[in-house]
Amino acid sequence: MLTVGKDDIMRSPWLWEVAPFRIADNLYYVGDKDVSCHLVDTGEGLLLLDTGYTQAIHMLLESIRTMGFDPADIKWILHSHGHLDHFGGTRILVEKYGCKTYFPAVDLPLLNERADLNWHEEFGQNYEPPYDTWFEPDVLVHPGDVLQFGNTKVEFFDAGGHTPGTLAIRFNLPGGLKAAMHGGVGVNTLSSAYSQKKNLGSTWRDAFIRNVRNLYGLEVDIILGNHPKQTGTFEKMERLGEEKNPFIDPTAWDRLMASCEKKYNRLQETDPII
Numbered sequence: 001m002l003t004v005g006k007d008d009i010m011r012s013p014w015l016w017e018v019a020p021f022r023i024a025d026n027l028y029y030v031g032d033k034d035v036s037c038h039l040v041d042t043g044e045g046l047l048l049l050d051t052g053y054t055q056a057i058h059m060l061l062e063s064i065r066t067m068g069f070d071p072a073d074i075k076w077i078l079h080s081h082g083h084l085d086h087f088g089g090t091r092i093l094v095e096k097y098g099c100k101t102y103f104p105a106v107d108l109p110l111l112n113e114r115a116d117l118n119w120h121e122e123f124g125q126n127y128e129p130p131y132d133t134w135f136e137p138d139v140l141v142h143p144g145d146v147l148q149f150g151n152t153k154v155e156f157f158d159a160g161g162h163t164p165g166t167l168a169i170r171f172n173l174p175g176g177l178k179a180a181m182h183g184g185v186g187v188n189t190l191s192s193a194y195s196q197k198k199n200l201g202s203t204w205r206d207a208f209i210r211n212v213r214n215l216y217g218l219e220v221d222i223i224l225g226n227h228p229k230q231t232g233t234f235e236k237m238e239r240l241g242e243e244k245n246p247f248i249d250p251t252a253w254d255r256l257m258a259s260c261e262k263k264y265n266r267l268q269e270t271d272p273i274i
Contacts, residue, residue, distance in 0.1 A: 016059065028041075030048075030063035035086065036225055049226075054084075077094075079101070081163040082107030091135040105141060107163050161209070223249070
């Protein structure tokens, strides 16, 4: 299993390096050991899902090239939510390649208020972004939107909780499979301490479980995690080449939602919001 410490990126981002690979059909993993980035070849340009940490942009570009693609062909970037570890490389890509950016509308304040600059204080990560990471999104995305990118139709669902505007996405692959990603299953931002600091009450926590329950039963063949550990990405990677593709599992989405509900219930018991 591939593991790496959170502080390792300060010593050398290359410690997060992992070889990219094709998940299925036109879908590729091009992220690192801690943060997922996924690439979709739409036939009319490349669609990139999240851009990772600013410090890891060199690995993202190398991974895209290793899979046989030119980063200059990245036409669109979709963002799962407004935390720096998922949009840190976006400005660099936009300035270099002119990519069109799509960002959750409800999370725009996290971008505009530069909340990412306090990321290390809120989550104990000892670094500051080395470059200005702000960018102006071209398109603000809302739950219920359906957008077409070349041969790929993407549906957007409300998954707010980890951040107010966290989105879940589902999209088709040319062979008929459906892939989906919940944009933020982490409950670190649902703690009572975080709620008190941000004067949230139970708002985000209530939204998290409500949206998880609404997402049960979604038809999904391949689940993606925006952190690889969330969905066993590397365990599955090591089994690629078997007769059955380990990423294809129509039962996995509901199991992921059940694990989210379990984490929520544990948090309610151990860390109630008074």
